[in-house]
Amino acid sequence: MMETILVVGVVAAVALMAVRSFYRTMTGKEKGHCCGCANCTCGQAGKENAQAKPGVSA
8 A cells, every 4th residue: 555655656746747847848937958157068059059050149
């Protein structure tokens, strides 16, 4: 009985996290991997790619 309760709890938590992730992706609230820290280069890579393509703004 205790194992069933534990499994149901874990499955419910994973389902809740999946729904939250899907909701944040669909509403545009997902920020992605770049947090804007000073030593991060992932934000700069997007700007460089946008500058290389005419008509695309970053």
